[in-house]
Every structure is written in structure tokens, then in C-alpha cells.
Amino acid sequence: MDIKLKDLIEGKRSVILERWFDAIIETYPTDATGFLKKKQDRFANPVGHAISKGTEGILEVLVGEKELTEDLPFLNDIIKVRAIQDFTPSKAISFVFLLKTVVRETLEKEIRQNQIYDALLRFESKIDDLALFAFNIYVKCREQIYELKTDELKRMTYTLLKKANLMYEIPVPEFEIKDPNCNT
Amino acid sequence: MAKVEKVKTPKPEELSNISYHPPATDWMDTPTEFKPGTYCWGAKEKDLITLGLPNPRQWSPADEDWKVPEGWETTILDGIAERLSKYRSFKVFMDICVRCGACADKCHFYIATGDPKNMPVLRAELLRSVYKKYFTKSGKFLGRLAGARELDMDVLKEWWSYFFQCTECRRCSVFCPYGIDQAEVTIIGRELLNLVGLNIDWISGPAAACYMKGNHLGLEPHAITGNIETMCDDIEEITGIRVNPTFNRKGAEILFVTPSGDFLGEPGIYTCMGYLMLFHELGLDYTWSTYASEGGNFGFFTSNDTAKRLNYKIYAEAKRLGVKYIIGGECGHMWRVLNQYMDTWHGPADFLEVPVSPITGTRFENAKSTKMIHISEFTADLIKHNKLKLDPSRNDHLKVTYHDSCNPSRGMGLLEEPRYIIKSVCNNFYEMPENTIREKTFCCGSGSGLNASENMEQRMRGGFPRANAVRYVQEKHGVNMLANICAVDRAAFPALMDYWCPGVGVTGTTELLANALVMKGEIRRTLDIRLQDLPGKGGNE
Ligand code: SF4
Ligand code: SF4
Numbered sequence: 001m002d003i004k005l006k007d008l009i010e011g012k013r014s015v016i017l018e019r020w021f022d023a024i025i026e027t028y029p030t031d032a033t034g035f036l037k038k039k040q041d042r043f044a045n046p047v048g049h050a051i052s053k054g055t056e057g058i059l060e061v062l063v064g065e066k067e068l069t070e071d072l073p074f075l076n077d078i079i080k081v082r083a084i085q086d087f088t089p090s091k092a093i094s095f096v097f098l099l100k101t102v103v104r105e106t107l108e109k110e111i112r113q114n115q116i117y118d119a120l121l122r123f124e125s126k127i128d129d130l131a132l133f134a135f136n137i138y139v140k141c142r143e144q145i146y147e148l149k150t151d152e153l154k155r156m157t158y159t160l161l162k163k164a165n166l167m168y169e170i171p172v173p174e175f176e177i178k179d180p181n182c183n184t
Numbered sequence: 185m186a187k188v189e190k191v192k193t194p195k196p197e198e199l200s201n202i203s204y205h206p207p208a209t210d211w212m213d214t215p216t217e218f219k220p221g222t223y224c225w226g227a228k229e230k231d232l233i234t235l236g237l238p239n240p241r242q243w244s245p246a247d248e249d250w251k252v253p254e255g256w257e258t259t260i261l262d263g264i265a266e267r268l269s270k271y272r273s274f275k276v277f278m279d280i281c282v283r284c285g286a287c288a289d290k291c292h293f294y295i296a297t298g299d300p301k302n303m304p305v306l307r308a309e310l311l312r313s314v315y316k317k318y319f320t321k322s323g324k325f326l327g328r329l330a331g332a333r334e335l336d337m338d339v340l341k342e343w344w345s346y347f348f349q350c351t352e353c354r355r356c357s358v359f360c361p362y363g364i365d366q367a368e369v370t371i372i373g374r375e376l377l378n379l380v381g382l383n384i385d386w387i388s389g390p391a392a393a394c395y396m397k398g399n400h401l402g403l404e405p406h407a408i409t410g411n412i413e414t415m416c417d418d419i420e421e422i423t424g425i426r427v428n429p430t431f432n433r434k435g436a437e438i439l440f441v442t443p444s445g446d447f448l449g450e451p452g453i454y455t456c457m458g459y460l461m462l463f464h465e466l467g468l469d470y471t472w473s474t475y476a477s478e479g480g481n482f483g484f485f486t487s488n489d490t491a492k493r494l495n496y497k498i499y500a501e502a503k504r505l506g507v508k509y510i511i512g513g514e515c516g517h518m519w520r521v522l523n524q525y526m527d528t529w530h531g532p533a534d535f536l537e538v539p540v541s542p543i544t545g546t547r548f549e550n551a552k553s554t555k556m557i558h559i560s561e562f563t564a565d566l567i568k569h570n571k572l573k574l575d576p577s578r579n580d581h582l583k584v585t586y587h588d589s590c591n592p593s594r595g596m597g598l599l600e601e602p603r604y605i606i607k608s609v610c611n612n613f614y615e616m617p618e619n620t621i622r623e624k625t626f627c628c629g630s631g632s633g634l635n636a637s638e639n640m641e642q643r644m645r646g647g648f649p650r651a652n653a654v655r656y657v658q659e660k661h662g663v664n665m666l667a668n669i670c671a672v673d674r675a676a677f678p679a680l681m682d683y684w685c686p687g688v689g690v691t692g693t694t695e696l697l698a699n700a701l702v703m704k705g706e707i708r709r710t711l712d713i714r715l716q717d718l719p720g721k722g723g724n725e
Contacts, residue, residue, distance in 0.1 A: 030300055031300075035288075036298045041619070045295065046648055046649055086219060141683075145641055148682060148683060149638075149679075151678070151679065152637055152679050155449055155450040159447075159453060
């Protein structure tokens with residue numbers, strides 16, 4: 001990555017992270033009280049914690065030298081949370097793109113003064129790549145929710161399946177699984 | 185206005201075209217949405233008929249028309265009036281909240297969503313606003329200025345949505361300076377909904393099955409005995425010992441009742457095998473019942489009357505069999521019902537005796553009226569008196585943490601016994617952080633009948649604060665097993681762990697005990713209770 005831009009970003013790292021975090025929290029339409037913004041306790045506010053830790057990790061990877069891959073635990077952590085939070089798929093991963101705006105706005109003057117638009121563009125396309133990975137992770141999370149239902153049904157009927165020697169042969173139904181008789 | 189939103193796949197151009205500043209609206213003006221994955225299916229006609237509950241019909245929460253009966257407003261308002269006069273607590277809870285906000289951020293559903301209507305204070309306000317309008321002077325005259333509002337169909341739908349997004353876990357009440365118990369408000373809210381036929385399938389189905397067959401799963405006697413026989417076969421394979429339980433045996437000293445989830449599902453059956461092994465080893469004079477074959481009580485999530493009816497069979501069976509007292513298995517809400525309601529409904533059980541452990545002689549004075557004790561109390565007492573031979577090294581491959589199930593911890597104060605058992609049978613035990621355990625424990629997110637599968641997304645949300653703490657000990661100490669004493673936990677946690685903390689298994693406490701229990705005359709153990717090779721014990725690992 002361009003040294004100049006990297007220095008600029010690192011110089012304003014905490015401002016960028018703060019603004020990015022705030023912009024992400026604003027995607028929660030219902031959080032009128034600002035609860036999710038409170039970061040003091042990771043157990044009292046796990047969503048805020050996942051986002052603040054996640055954004056730190058992601059920014060580090062983006063300005064670092066390492067190749068981007070899908071195996072980004074921080075990205076994974078944020079998306080896992082957003083995949084179950086009532087967002088449309090686009091909104092769920094929109095937080096990645098927010099970083100573009102935040103960087104542009106925060107470093108507007110510096111970028112103009114140093115004429116490093118090319119570097120900025122390259123940085124932004126790296127964010128685009130990240131967004132594609134983010135989308136893959138999102139889809140995996142959503143698929144997993146369906147698998148959880150199938151697996152749960154198998155566990156619930158374990159004894160019956162075992163008796164019938166069916167344990168490894170149950171077809172995976174394509175429809176919503178629902179058996180009101182399976183309960184505890 | 186309630187509306188249903190389908191999940192859309194985004195178009196590429198949508199990705200760059202997102203509004204980041206959605207308007208915040210006053211909660212009274214924010215419509216309730218029913219998105220797939222976040223609500224449970226409506227109660228079935230046949231089940232409401234079985235239970236004799238109002239307004240049986242086919243309906244779906246996704247439909248615009250919920251087919252509530254003509255004049256439903258009067259039914260609900262009369263229902264509120266009746267409960268205000270019947271339950272002093274309800275009246276007090278409606279009147280005394282000072283909106284201090286201490287409870288606001290203590291609910292797992294709120295913590296995971298940031299949705300203000302999931303704040304306990306606002307959840308209560310959904311009902312309180314209607315109470316104000318029709319039952320207080322200020323509300324009648326000042327209306328919205330006094331936080332009052334009319335009861336209409338949108339309000340009813342909102343109640344349904346949010347009272348079935350509360351797991352009645354009572355975490356919020358721990359923090360309320362006035363002791364307002366939102367779980368009680370939810371219980372009443374659900375009762376009111378029930379008056380016009382608005383329950384969920386996952387609750388009314390099991391309740392109906394229990395009413396007809398004695399257990400939530402609808403297992404008939406031969407299925408219960410058959411499943412337990414299968415467990416006995418497995419126990420024989422593991423230990424070389426044939427366990428011979430009895431069923432419906434008159435004159436036994438003790439009746440044992442456990443949630444029916446332990447008869448069928450995984451990992452519940454391993455806990456059940458644990459009970460069988462423990463009782464055999466003690467030579468306990470006890471019996472199972474194929475009639476009172478359910479410790480849990482999904483009627484409790486419907487109405488007080490339904491809960492009471494379903495609960496009665498436990499005493500009826502104890503009387504029929506002529507036992508001296510009852511031991512109950514590992515379950516959550518079962519113990520809230522037994523500890524806080526059974527005595528009022530059907531007690532004192534004078535035909536039974538105060539439980540005395542035949543092994544240690546301990547007299548369980550705490551159960552002197554109900555005559556029913558928890559398996560963890562019973563077991564912890566045995567260990568305390570050195571009555572069990574244990575080899576905790578058999579659990580050395582496990583790093584265990586313990587989840588305080590909401591009801592036994594907050595509903596009956598059972599905090600030490602399960603920990604004492606686990607520490608006696610496992611060498612590696614790690615607590616989760618202080619503000620997530622004991623009285624402050626986070627709910628599994630699936631309690632109070634919300635452990636259906638169609639609402640999986642909602643369950644993953646509600647369970648996130650719990651899972652987040654498990655993940656912490658997983659990362660810090662390598663924890664790979666989550667122990668509990670609740671059948672809903674055992675059913676619901678595996679999915680939660682798979683999503684948030686892959687690699688963490690789920691177990692009942694008695695399963696851990698059974699693994700460590702050295703039985704008289706047993707073969708050298710190479711298998712654990714799940715018939716897996718025991719690491720380091722000469723299995724084929
Ligand atoms: S009882 Fe539990 S689920 Fe219900 S509002 Fe309180 S904390 Fe939330
Ligand atoms: S803590 Fe109690 S008094 Fe305070 S807002 Fe919550 S319910 Fe009301």
C-alpha cells in the first residue's frame with residue numbers, strides 16, 4: 001500500500017475507527033438510546049464489542065501488507081452478528097463500504113494536498129474486495145441457520161433414528177422443517 | 185400496521201445506495217414487522233380444541249387477518265380487569281415503575297438487537313399504556329400525554345410479537361430497584377392473548393400432547409419404556425452392568441419425574457442414562473411413571489389454568505403409586521413451576537412424606553411442603569457425604585463451564601449444588617465472567633416455549649450474550665463443554681454453540697457425573713456415556 005496514504009490513515013487511526021464505528025451503529029435504526037455505542041463492557045454490550053474489535057482488526061489488515069483472504073476472524077465476527085439482526089443482505093454488509101466515506105471525509109484535506117487520488121482508489125478497491133468476502137461470509141452464515149434447523153431435528157429424534165438405523169441416512173428436506181411433536 | 189417482509193436478494197447497485205440514517209420514530213408509532221425467522225408459528229386449531237382454549241382456528245401470524253373473535257377488545261379489557269383484581273403483583277407492576285431505566289439494557293433480546301421494545305421497561309409499557317387508557321384517570325383524560333393508548337389490532341399484534349420475544353427469564357427483575365418482574369408481565373400478557381386464541385404452535389402443541397399423553401413429546405407408555413430399555417442396553421455396553429428400572433411400580437419409595445426431552449433427544453438421553461446409572465448404583469427404591477412422564481410444563485406459557493391442570497398429574501401419580509416423595513430431574517421452567525406454583529395450586533402434599541435421602545439420612549426441609557426435591561440437591565448431598573466413588577479423570581478431555589439456567593438459578597436459588605457436583609466429577613472447570621452467571625445469568629434465548637426451529641434467527645439473537653460469554657472462556661481456557669441442568673438448554677444450546685462457538689459441546693450435569701461414577705462390578709471403562717472412546721483410557725482413539 002502507498003506509504004503516504006498508509007501514514008495518513010495510521011496518523012488518524014483512532015478518529016477513523018471512531019467515525020466508522022459510529023456510522024455502523026447508525027445502521028441500527030432502532031437504537032435510539034445509543035446503547036450499542038457504549039463500549040465499556042464486552043459482556044454487557046457484545047454487539048458493540050464485536051463491532052469495535054472487528055473494525056480495528058479489519059483496518060489493520062487493510063493497511064497491512066498481507067493478502068486479503070476470506071479467513072478474517074474479525075470480519076467473520078461482525079458479519080455473524082449482523083446476519084441475524086433483521087438486516088437485508090445489503091444492509092448487513094454495508095458497513096464495509098462505510099469505511100470509504102469515513103476515510104475520504106477524514107483525510108479530505110490531506111489527500112488533496114498530497115494529490116494521492118490513485119492511492120486512494122487502490123485502497124478503495126481493496127475495500128471492495130473485502131466487501132466481496134464479506135458477502136460470502138454472510139451467505140455462509142445464512143446457510144448455517146438453515147443447517148442448524150436440520151441438525152436440531154436430527155438431534156431431537158436421535159433415539160428413533162438410531163433404532164431405525166437411520167442415523168446417517170436422513171435425507172435433508174428442502175422445505176422448512178417443523179415437527180410440533182419434537183419438543184422438550 | 186403489521187406487515188410481512190420477504191427476504192430480498194440485493195441488486196448490485198443497491199449496495200452503494202443505502203440510507204444510513206433511518207428516521208427514529210416514537211415507539212408508539214413504530215409498526216411491528218413479522219419477518220420470517222423471527223417469529224413462531226401460530227397455535228393450531230386441533231391443539232386449542234384439545235386444551236379447551238378459546239378461538240380455535242387455522243391462522244398464521246403472517247396473515248393480515250388473525251381471525252380474532254368479534255368483540256375481542258372487551259374480552260381483553262375484561263381479562264385485564266380480572267387479573268388486576270386477582271393478582272396484586274400485576275396491579276403493583278402496572279403502577280410503580282418509575283422509568284429509572286435500570287432494567288433497560290439487561291435483557292438479552294435488547295442487548296442483541298438494540299430494539300427499544302425489547303427493553304424490559306418498554307415491554308411492560310406495551311401493556312401498561314393500555315392499562316393507563318382504560319384503568320387510570322390520567323390516562324383516560326390525558327391519553328397519549330400520560331403514556332396511554334387505545335387498544336386496537338396493531339397493539340394486539342405488537343403484544344404478540346414482543347411477549348413472544350421475552351423468555352420470561354427474569355434477568356431484568358434482578359436489577360429493578362422495585363423488584364418489578366417483567367416475566368410476570370409477560371405471563372399475563374400471554375394469558376390475555378390466549379383469551380382470543382393467540383398462542384404459538386410450539387407451546388400449544390406440546391401442551392396438548394402433555395394433556396393427552398402425559399408428556400410434551402406425546403410419547404406413549406411403550407415408547408417411553410422402549411427408549412429407556414435402549415439406554416439400558418447402551419449402559420450395559422459401557423459398564424458391563426445391566427440396569428433394571430421399574431415403571432409405574434406401586435409401593436416404590438420414590439417417584440422420579442424428568443422432562444420428556446431426556447427420553448428422546450440428543451444430548452438429553454445421556455443425562456437420562458446418568459440418572460439410571462446413579463439410581464442403580466445406589467440401589468434406590470424408585471420408579472418411573474409413564475403417565476406423569478413430563479416434568480416440564482408448557483401450559484405455564486399459556487395460562488395459569490392450563491399450567492395447573494398439567495401439573496396436577498405429578499401428585500395424582502404419586503398418590504396412585506403410593507410413593508413417599510418425588511425426585512425431579514434436570515429441567516428449567518419445571519422447577520419454577522414446582523418451586524413457586526405447585527404448592528399453591530395443589531399443596532401441601534399431605535399424603536407424601538418430607539424427603540429424606542435413604543443413603544445419607546439428610547432431611548430436605550426446604551421441600552417439606554412440596555415433597556419434591558431436585559436431582560442436584562440429592563446428588564450434591566451424596567457427594568458431600570462421600571457416598572459415591574468418583575473418577576474425575578474420566579472427564580479430563582473436557583474443559584467445562586456451567587450455564588446457570590434461568591429458572592433454577594433466579595427462580596429457586598439453585599446455584600451451588602450443580603457447581604459442587606461438576607467440580608467433584610471434573611478436573612477442569614472454568615466459570616464465565618461474573619456478570620453473566622448465577623443470578624445475573626444470561627438466558628439461552630430459547631426459554632418459555634421459544635425453542636421452535638422456525639424462529640432460529642431470533643434464537644441466535646437472544647442467545648448471543650450467553651454465547652459471547654461462553655466464547656470468552658473458550659478462547660481463554662479452551663473450554664469445550666457447556667454444562668447445564670435444563671432440558672431446554674440441552675435442546676437449544678447445541679445450535680447456539682454451533683453458530684457462535686463452534687467446538688463447544690453441551691451436556692447435562694448428571695451425564696458428567698455418570699461418566700465419572702465408578703460402579704460396583706463395572707468393566708474397565710473405555711467408552712464415555714455417548715459411546716465414544718474415552719481419551720487416555722485405552723479405547724481405540
Ligand atoms: S424476563 Fe428476560 S426476556 Fe423478559 S424482558 Fe426480562 S430480561 Fe428480557
Ligand atoms: S428498573 Fe424497574 S422501575 Fe426502573 S424502569 Fe425498569 S421496571 Fe421500571
